Amino acid sequence: MSSLTLGRRTSRALRRFILAGISALSLGLGISCSAGQAVAGEVTPWTGMGVQLPAKDNLTAAKLAGTGTINPSPSGANEECTPAPGQNPVVLLHGMASNAYESWSAIAPILKAQGRCVYALNYGAYNHLDGQGSSAIGLLPGFSGMDSLDHNLAEVSQQIDLIRQHTGAQKVDLVGWSQGGTLATAYAKEHGSEAVGTVVSIAGVLRGTSLFGLSNLHKELVEAGVPITTAVDGILGPIGNDLLEGSDFMMRLKDGGIEAKGVHYVAISSLMDEAATPLGNSQYNSGDYRNIVLQEGCPGDLAAHLGMPYDPRSLAYVSNALGGNVPVPCTSTVGPFVPGSSL
Secondary structure: OOOHHHHHHHHHHHHHHHHHHHHHHHOOOOOOOOOOOOOOEEEEEOOOOOEEEEOOOOOHHHHHHHHHHHHHOEEOOOOOOOOOOOOOOOOEOOOOOOOOOOOOOOOOHHHHHHOOOOEEEEOOEEOOOHHEEEOOOOOOOEEOOOOOOHHHHHHHHHHHHHHHHHHHOOOOEEEEEEEHHHHHHHHHHHHHHHHHEEEEEEEEOOOOOOOOOHHHHHHHHHHOOOOHHHHHHHOOOOOOOEEEEOOOHHHHHOOOOOOOOOOOEEHHHOOOOOHHHHHHOOOOOOEEEEEEEEEOOOOOOOOOHHHHHHHHHHHHHHHHHOOOOOOOOOOOOOOOOOOOOOO
């Protein structure tokens, strides 16, 4: 490969990596509106989270509402709570460049209304605090989940231990969006059915993402000695490398299968997903599992990666996976500022 060709490919690769995170980045720039009003529900201090803010029906509205509030909690989450007999606390794990409130503003109050104990904490800050590194996106307020998957898994594991301790629960049920699906799956594989009842993955990056072939280009550039890993780390943080298909973390997670015996798994995926690709990498394939594709039985549902936690069809599937019994609607998705929106 000539140096000119390599240079061009490197430039294109950097642009494509930037574009891969730009949809999340655009939500956090130029926002100056005041935070939403806190709603009823006292957040217990041991969670380290801030006040509850009102539910929103799309990601952009939640991003705006949470601006100016430190670690806001979704309505219905992070309260002192004792699980009902036969039920587990539900732990919601947000995705990359997101946080607990904007990821789970819609889902948390639904699960609380089902009578569940709901917890949604932030993890994976990458902003030079506590001695860790930082990235361009990680320095933005409200953008969590940017550290390495190993670091994030260790942090989430500590949070789950804390939740189990304070609720007296032996097991938890996990719901994860995007990277959150990765971490929920990794935690369940590590701890098994002794600690986890159900894992629900929403657009989870379960076997790494190809990003439509970008992971192959990343590998080629690394092999050619191009410092693409360092460039990605500087823009996104370590998570930008770890979520790619073929990363060390993903290879370890896949070794021996990603599913743990005795744990029930539900994967909710979309044919419109532009971030967790290909489709099979967001699904389970062994043990006690169910894979759901939003467009099966509802081709008009166009929810893509950023819209899935607010898509009414996704919300119903999550509710039912955790013991609910609600109709699953067929809805359409038309843009980033309306209910069930996506980019």
